[in-house]
Amino acid sequence: MGGFYRFVLVRSINTLVVLFATLVLTIALLGPTMDRILLDGIKFYVVEEINLRELKFDNAQERQQFIDERVEQQVKTIGLDEPWYSPKRFFNTVLRVMVLDLGKSNFLTSESGSSNVRDIILEKVPKTVLLFTTSTLVVTVIGLYLGAFVANKAGSVWDRLNSAFAVFSGSFPTWWVGMLMIFAFAFAYHIFPARATPLTPPDDPAYALDLLYHMLLPLITIVLVGFGAWAYIVRYFVVGILGEDYIAAKRAAGIPERRIVYSHALKNAAPPIVTVVALSLAGSFGGAITVEAVFDWPGMGQLYYHAIGMFDIPVIIGLTYVSTVIFVITVFLTDIIYAYFDPRVKVA
Amino acid sequence: MTIYSVVAIPLESYRQWNNPNFWIDLPKSAAPAWTNAFGARAPEHIVMHSPSAQVAESGDGGVRTVTHSYTVRFNYDQYPADFMLLYSARYGSTQPALQVDVVRPDGKEFRVYFASLPPSQGGQNVFSSRVFSTDRAIAESLRGDTGAFSYPQDPARPHVMIFSDATQSKVLKGTYVFRETFYLFDPADSVEDSGVILGGKVYGVMGTDELRRDLATGILWAAPVALFIGLTVSIVSILIGLVYGVVAGYKGRRTDEGLMRINDIFYSLPTLPLLVILSVTVGRSIFLITGFLVIFGWVGMAKISRSLALQIKNLQYVEAAKLMGQSDVRIIFRHIIPQLLPLTFASIAIAVPSAILGEAALSFLGLGDPSIPTWGQILHDANSAGAAVRGLWWWIVPPGLMIAITGLAFALVGNALDAIVNPRSKKV
Numbered sequence: 001m002g003g004f005y006r007f008v009l010v011r012s013i014n015t016l017v018v019l020f021a022t023l024v025l026t027i028a029l030l031g032p033t034m035d036r037i038l039l040d041g042i043k044f045y046v047v048e049e050i051n052l053r054e055l056k057f058d059n060a061q062e063r064q065q066f067i068d069e070r071v072e073q074q075v076k077t078i079g080l081d082e083p084w085y086s087p088k089r090f091f092n093t094v095l096r097v098m099v100l101d102l103g104k105s106n107f108l109t110s111e112s113g114s115s116n117v118r119d120i121i122l123e124k125v126p127k128t129v130l131l132f133t134t135s136t137l138v139v140t141v142i143g144l145y146l147g148a149f150v151a152n153k154a155g156s157v158w159d160r161l162n163s164a165f166a167v168f169s170g171s172f173p174t175w176w177v178g179m180l181m182i183f184a185f186a187f188a189y190h191i192f193p194a195r196a197t198p199l200t201p202p203d204d205p206a207y208a209l210d211l212l213y214h215m216l217l218p219l220i221t222i223v224l225v226g227f228g229a230w231a232y233i234v235r236y237f238v239v240g241i242l243g244e245d246y247i248a249a250k251r252a253a254g255i256p257e258r259r260i261v262y263s264h265a266l267k268n269a270a271p272p273i274v275t276v277v278a279l280s281l282a283g284s285f286g287g288a289i290t291v292e293a294v295f296d297w298p299g300m301g302q303l304y305y306h307a308i309g310m311f312d313i314p315v316i317i318g319l320t321y322v323s324t325v326i327f328v329i330t331v332f333l334t335d336i337i338y339a340y341f342d343p344r345v346k347v348a
Numbered sequence: 349m350t351i352y353s354v355v356a357i358p359l360e361s362y363r364q365w366n367n368p369n370f371w372i373d374l375p376k377s378a379a380p381a382w383t384n385a386f387g388a389r390a391p392e393h394i395v396m397h398s399p400s401a402q403v404a405e406s407g408d409g410g411v412r413t414v415t416h417s418y419t420v421r422f423n424y425d426q427y428p429a430d431f432m433l434l435y436s437a438r439y440g441s442t443q444p445a446l447q448v449d450v451v452r453p454d455g456k457e458f459r460v461y462f463a464s465l466p467p468s469q470g471g472q473n474v475f476s477s478r479v480f481s482t483d484r485a486i487a488e489s490l491r492g493d494t495g496a497f498s499y500p501q502d503p504a505r506p507h508v509m510i511f512s513d514a515t516q517s518k519v520l521k522g523t524y525v526f527r528e529t530f531y532l533f534d535p536a537d538s539v540e541d542s543g544v545i546l547g548g549k550v551y552g553v554m555g556t557d558e559l560r561r562d563l564a565t566g567i568l569w570a571a572p573v574a575l576f577i578g579l580t581v582s583i584v585s586i587l588i589g590l591v592y593g594v595v596a597g598y599k600g601r602r603t604d605e606g607l608m609r610i611n612d613i614f615y616s617l618p619t620l621p622l623l624v625i626l627s628v629t630v631g632r633s634i635f636l637i638t639g640f641l642v643i644f645g646w647v648g649m650a651k652i653s654r655s656l657a658l659q660i661k662n663l664q665y666v667e668a669a670k671l672m673g674q675s676d677v678r679i680i681f682r683h684i685i686p687q688l689l690p691l692t693f694a695s696i697a698i699a700v701p702s703a704i705l706g707e708a709a710l711s712f713l714g715l716g717d718p719s720i721p722t723w724g725q726i727l728h729d730a731n732s733a734g735a736a737v738r739g740l741w742w743w744i745v746p747p748g749l750m751i752a753i754t755g756l757a758f759a760l761v762g763n764a765l766d767a768i769v770n771p772r773s774k775k776v
Contacts, residue, residue, distance in 0.1 A: 018613050022622070029629040167763070171701050171755035173708055176727060176748035182736035183744060289620055290709050294731060308624060308713060316628070320621045327618040 007339050015332045020094075022324045026317055027093055039075070046070045097321050105315045108306060117318040120303065125322070128288050128299030131215055135222040136281045142227045144266065144273070147234025152261045154239050166232035174225045175290035181221045182294070192217040218295040222284075233276055237269040244268075275338045282330035372478075374560040375429055378551035380742050391424040393548030397434070398541045401528075411531055416542040418526040426549060427508045427519060433461060434543035436476035437530060439468055445531040448479075450510055453522025458493045458510060460526075461486050474540055481507050481547075507547070555742040557726070558733045566721040567746050573634065573722050574754055577707045581641040582699035588642070589649025590692055594684050596650070597657030598676070608654070614647045620709060627715040634717040641706050649695055653688055660684050690769035697762030701755030708751050723747040 046067050057063040109115050150159045185192045193214055241247065242265055250260050292301030300319060307315040375393045383390070401416040422428075433448055448461040463485055468475060479486065490503040490510075499517060501509045513520040526544045554564040596607040626640045660666060661684065669679050710716055711724025712731070730736070730743040 014609065014612050017609075018617065021613055022617060025622070026625055029625055167759055168752075168756065171705075171752045171759055173705055173712075173748065173751055175709070175712060176744070176751065179727065179731060179736045179744050179748070183739065183741055187737055187739045289624070290712055293713065304621070304624070305713060308628060308715065311628070316625065320618075320625055323621050324618050 004339060008336055011332055011335050015328050018328050019324060022328075023094055023097055023321060026320050027090070027097070031090075031093075039071075042071055042074045043067070046074070097317065105312050108303070108310065108312050108315055117314050120315060121300065121318050121322055124298065124300045124303050127297065128292070128301060131218060131292075131297060131299060132222075132281065132284045132288060134215070135219050135226070136277065136284060138219070138223050139226040139230050139280075140277050142223065143230025143234050145262075146227065146231035148238050148261050148266050150231065151235040151238035151242060151265070152257070154235075154242075159235070162228065162231050162235065166228040169225050169228040172225055173290070174222060175294045177225050178218065178221045178291055178294040181217055185217060215297070218291060218297055221295075222291065226280075230280075234269065234273060237272055238265050241265045241268050271338060275334050278330055278334040278337075282327045282334075372560060373545060374556050374562055375547045375549070375551050376556065376558060376560050378429070378548055378556045379740075380550065380553060380555040383550055389423075389425045390549035391422070391426055391428045391546065393551045394420060394546040395543070396420070396545070397543040398539075401542065411533055412535075412537075414530045414532065414539045416528045416530075416539070418528075418544045420524045420526065420544070420546065421522075422511060422519075422524055422546075423521045425519060427511050429547035429549050430481045430507050431510075431547055432481065432543075432545040433479040433526075433528065434476075434541070434545065435465070435478070435528065435530070435539075436474060436541035437465060437532075437537065437539050438472060438474045439465065439532070439537040440472045440534060441468065442533040442537070443467055444533065444537055447529040447531070449527045449529070451525040451527070452510070453520060453524065454514060456493075456496050456514065458496075459489050460506065460510070461489055472536060476541070554746055557729060557740075557743050558735075559729075563726065563743065563746065566726050567723065567750060570721050570723045570726070570747070571750065571754075573720055574704050574707070574751070577634065577638055577641070578700040578704040578754070578758065579696075580638050581645055581703035581706075582696045584638075585642045585645030585703075586649050586692055586696045586699055589646035590653045590685065590688060591680075592646065593650035593653030593655075594657040594680055594688070597654040598661050598680055598684060600658075600661075604654070607650075611647060611650050614644065615651075617644070619644045619706070623706065623710055624713065624715060627710060632715060632717050634720055637707060637710060637717065641703050644706075645699060645703065649699075652691075652695070656688055656691070657684055660687055690765070694762050694765035694769055697758050697765055700758035700762075704751060704755055704758075723751050 049070070050063070050067070057066065105115050105117050105120060108120055114120070146162065150156070150162045153159055238261070242261070247260060247265060250264060251257070255264075288299060288301035289304045290301070291297070292299045293305040296302060300323065303315065304319050306312075307319065373395055378393065379390065396418045398416055401418050404415045404417070406413050435446055437444055443464045443466070445464045446461065447459070449457055450460055451457050461479055461483070465475060466477070486506045487504045490506055494501045494503055494509070496514055497509075497512065498515050501512065503509055511519055511524075528542045528544075530539045530542075532538070552562055552564050554562075554567060556562055557566075592607065592611075596604045596611075623640050623644070626643075627637060630636055630640075666679060666683055669683055674682075707716070707722065708724035708727070711722045712728045714728050714732075716722050716725045716728070724747075726747045727744065730740070730747075733740075733743075735741075735743040
């Protein structure tokens with residue numbers, strides 16, 4: 001097992017490096033803008049304060065001087081006098097984000113009215129996970145059986161249809177198909193609501209049902225675009241396994257074809273398939289931005305979309321970090337599980 | 349098609365894509381014209397300027413009147429979407445007055461508009477403007493004529509009222525005459541131009557969007573942009589990946605380990621969020637976006653070419669070259685990379701769709717190059733205007749279809765090339 005532990009170790013280090021690199025990159029890119037916004041905020045606050053306390057000045061110069069002094073004082077308190085890349089501030093920011101102390105948002109608030117970035121994001125995570133885990137599961141189940149089915153009939157009309165469909169649906173942007181679906185099922189036929197944000201308040205017992213009803217259209221869209229490529233991948237692995245000698249041996253032993261394909265072949269194709277499931281799940285969270293923006297599904301992607309629109313930098317940093325964490329951890333777990341199942345990987 | 353759009357469409361129209369004034373003569377959210385072949389005939393867009401008008405002048409003491417009459421045959425089953433009255437006059441300190449009447453096929457005559465033109469700013473100037481059908485003055489002017497109908501009419505919807513039958517609520521077909529009469533009070537004043545635009549519900553090959561832009565122009569112009577992004581990104585990133593992977597595979601040991609760790613890091617970065625951050629902070633020009641896509645595009649190719657380089661470097665001819673004392677650079681570029689070229693071409697073709705999809709996704713999020721129309725951007729505009737919910741399908745279907753078709757074409761070319769250069773994959 002020595003090789004396995006070494007593999008886990010290397011992978012963990014890699015994961016941490018990736019997390020750190022993303023964080024540093026994000027902060028480095030957004031740092032200057034964030035400082036400018038903070039500074040503007042302070043100036044605004046100081047002027048506001050003067051107006052509120054109705055302070056009187058002899059002339060404009062004196063007023064300006066007072067403002068400058070107050071701003072400088074505030075800037076010192078927050079530590080804005082050092083540039084964002086000074087080691088002290090930089091590592092402070094990195095450490096704060098790493099423990100999910102994400103600070104306050106500039107504009108956006110959570111449903112309960114909190115402007116704490118962590119609250120805002122944590123409120124959205126379950127919805128994104130719900131939609132994309134469900135859709136990945138459905139896609140996987142359909143893909144597995146369809147893939148095994150066409151693998152068994154490799155070269156037939158069904159097989160070709162499936163391959164064509166896979167290539168076809170692979171070139172469609174999911175969010176565009178989403179817009180078409182809204183047009184078809186919300187405008188032309190009023191079957192589903194156009195906006196996926198439920199109208200019932202969250203504490204209503206009917207909320208769960210309403211949420212599921214609103215989830216259907218995005219779900220159908222994701223499944224529709226996704227399952228073709230999936231079936232194609234499964235077919236690829238299963239066809240490889242059906243060519244192996246032990247399958248021929250089973251056939252010779254008289255085991256029914258149906259059992260061979262769905263039970264033996266699928267089981268042996270499992271490890272690579274599990275990997276792809278996990279990876280596509282992790283990847284789909286990234287694609288969530290566009291899909292959720294189209295359907296207005298109240299998840300992380302929609303939040304991201306709004307945060308970009310309003311240029312709410314603390315939220316953008318927080319979301320990038322959280323989605324990177326989810327992505328990287330999934331990749332990490334997948335690698336470990338795969339290595340555990342398939343000993344050949346560890347050596348590489 | 350790209351060549352057609354570059355040659356045939358004036359460059360001006362694409363530069364003006366985000367300038368609403370350029371598109372103001374076009375109808376708003378109009379469907380493609382060919383939809384008239386099915387179902388009820390929706391009004392087409394009618395633009396008339398002074399050359400098509402009957403001009404009559406009469407001098408009456410100090411006041412001269414210039415009348416431009418426009419004759420329109422209106423034989424459609426639906427009301428026009430709106431209308432606009434254009435005028436352009438040269439005048440000085442005394443403001444001319446503009447009076448617009450419409451004579452309907454049933455002989456009724458409505459006073460649509462009567463007002464003096466805005467005061468001129470210093471001296472004899474040409475002043476051009478337009479009166480929209482939503483203008484308050486039009487509603488006021490038409491209020492007196494609501495009695496001509498046997499059922500209630502809303503003068504605030506003049507495009508409906510003017511074209512309605514007097515006895516029942518439907519379109520009155522026939523010939524309408526729009527008369528624009530200018531009252532000029534100064535001998536030096538003159539009427540430069542006038543015009544009537546009946547806002548159609550159908551227009552052009554692909555219709556228009558909410559900002560009156562001709563979608564055909566945007567969609568055709570986006571083709572060269574998409575091809576530029578797709579090809580540049582895929583060529584550059586595949587070449588980078590190729591050299592990177594071959595160097596890693598050929599050098600081996602520490603170099604390989606180090607390079608592949610870096611590769612792993614890029615591999616586990618979530619692409620879209622980082623692309624978003626990059627374009628939010630660094631910039632949105634089309635060249636920058638191309639660069640961003642390259643940053644994430646080379647990773648997969650590096651892995652493949654490394655594993656192939658590992659095989660090739662043990663072949664005898666490479667060993668021989670090494671023994672002859674050729675430099676590493678020379679071996680890599682003269683002996684290993686040529687072996688991988690067929691694979692490279694296939695990979696380039698396969699990489700194009702993902703680059704186009706990546707750019708489209710960015711533009712769709714509203715982070716594309718604001719100065720250039722792209723398919724993603726048109727879809728972004730459509731989504732923010734709620735086109736899907738309002739049923740404006742011609743705003744949604746063509747751009748997305750173009751993305752899909754372009755991607756599909758390259759994917760098919762790539763698969764075909766792949767089957768040729770990589771015969772093993774054909775078997776399964």
